[in-house]
Amino acid sequence: MDExxxxxxxxxxxxxxxxxxxxxxxHSQAMAERLGVSATDLECLDIIAMRGPMTAGELARASGxxxxxxxxxxxxxxxxxLAKREPDAEDRRKVMLRVTPAVEKKGAxxxxxxxxxxxxxxxxxxxxxxxxxxxxxxxxNAAALGAIQTLRARPEPRRRSR
Amino acid sequence: MDExxxxxxxxxxxxxxxxxxxxxxxHSQAMAERLGVSATDLECLDIIAMRGPMTAGELARASGxxxxxxxxxxxxxxxxxLAKREPDAEDRRKVMLRVTPAVEKKGAxxxxxxxxxxxxxxxxxxxxxxxxxxxxxxxxNAAALGAIQTLRARPEPRRRSR
DNA sequence: CTATTTATCTTAGCAACTAAATTATATGTC
DNA sequence: GACATATAATTTAGTTGCTAAGATAAATAG
Numbered sequence: 001m002d003e004x005x006x007x008x009x010x011x012x013x014x015x016x017x018x019x020x021x022x023x024x025x026x027h028s029q030a031m032a033e034r035l036g037v038s039a040t041d042l043e044c045l046d047i048i049a050m051r052g053p054m055t056a057g058e059l060a061r062a063s064g065x066x067x068x069x070x071x072x073x074x075x076x077x078x079x080x081x082l083a084k085r086e087p088d089a090e091d092r093r094k095v096m097l098r099v100t101p102a103v104e105k106k107g108a109x110x111x112x113x114x115x116x117x118x119x120x121x122x123x124x125x126x127x128x129x130x131x132x133x134x135x136x137x138x139x140x141n142a143a144a145l146g147a148i149q150t151l152r153a154r155p156e157p158r159r160r161s162r
Numbered sequence: 163m164d165e166x167x168x169x170x171x172x173x174x175x176x177x178x179x180x181x182x183x184x185x186x187x188x189h190s191q192a193m194a195e196r197l198g199v200s201a202t203d204l205e206c207l208d209i210i211a212m213r214g215p216m217t218a219g220e221l222a223r224a225s226g227x228x229x230x231x232x233x234x235x236x237x238x239x240x241x242x243x244l245a246k247r248e249p250d251a252e253d254r255r256k257v258m259l260r261v262t263p264a265v266e267k268k269g270a271x272x273x274x275x276x277x278x279x280x281x282x283x284x285x286x287x288x289x290x291x292x293x294x295x296x297x298x299x300x301x302x303n304a305a306a307l308g309a310i311q312t313l314r315a316r317p318e319p320r321r322r323s324r
Numbered sequence: 325c326t327a328t329t330t331a332t333c334t335t336a337g338c339a340a341c342t343a344a345a346t347t348a349t350a351t352g353t354c
Numbered sequence: 355g356a357c358a359t360a361t362a363a364t365t366t367a368g369t370t371g372c373t374a375a376g377a378t379a380a381a382t383a384g
Contacts, residue, residue, distance in 0.1 A: 024183025
């Protein structure tokens with residue numbers, strides 16, 4: 001196990017993290033295919049499921065799509081029986097988007113292979129190791145978010161005419 | 163730190179892994195935007211960069227796209243100066259796709275914030291911890307791949323007419 | 325040489341996006 | 355209350371990038 005130098009070890013961890021990220025994408029795509037919606041649709045469905053019912057405009061901002069795109073997306077999710085529109089009692093211009101109970105069931109069933117595989121893997125480690133792993137993951141996620149924001153915000157040094 | 167029960171700890175780790183996967187997607191999107199190409203284009207560029215020069219047909223199979231889509235994709239990558247087509251000396255029907263040297267530089271520069279953030283984080287842990295982390299990640303990736311294949315292969319119980 | 329296969333490109337059509345215009349509702353001001 | 359402005363969602367027009375199918379060129383088999 002000690003065949004790695006410190007640098008190699010670091011590089012190997014970084015590579016594994018990157019691979020892990022790619023596998024996450026593949027899993028999302030497979031889930032979406034099973035549900036009969038696009039990856040974008042599933043991403044938005046996930047946002048609604050995580051944050052709770054929200055208006056079309058809020059979902060547009062949260063997903064980075066335009067409100068026009070959300071209209072079509074909401075149509076597709078409704079047609080697939082995964083979400084429904086509800087009029088807002090207080091502001092009749094608004095449309096609340098809410099996931100249907102079916103989503104919880106279908107989603108859990110489809111996520112089961114991954115969930116079970118990971119849960120099985122984690123049983124091999126003791127509580128202290130899991131706590132350490134959780135700590136590292138949390139810090140890595142926070143650092144990743146920061147890096148993404150840096151990347152987005154970075155002003156291009158010299159824009160080459162164009 | 164021991165505020166979690168075993169189940170809560172497991173659930174927290176699973177959630178952190180899922181979040182990590184989502185952040186990976188965001189990072190890819192931000193990278194693609196910086197490079198001035200779509201996420202799909204970057205994914206294919208990445209495939210070529212990782213596996214080395216390949217033909218359009220090989221890239222189609224590796225990416226899951228049709229050869230028709232690869233034609234347009236190769237046009238865009240060439241126009242962006244990220245890849246170039248080269249005639250194959252042995253089989254003149256083939257077109258080899260190769261990343262340009264510029265990609266290595268630009269890619270490394272754009273990946274720097276993430277790379278540095280992760281490298282900095284890892285300096286906080288000793289070699290044994292990193293080796294443990296690497297082991298867990300490798301096993302998690304293998305398990306994830308298996309779960310994805312299970313998900314894809316699962317025959318739909320009863321297809322509801324449609 | 326001719327037929328078949330293989331590799332890429334081209335064409336037509338489609339799905340999902342954006343930007344801008346439209347409709348409906350809410351809010352502020354006189 | 356009436357009017358102007360702001361806000362929320364939808365509709366419309368146009369773009370992009372995909373697939374499927376067909377065309378073209380080159381390799382290979384008989």
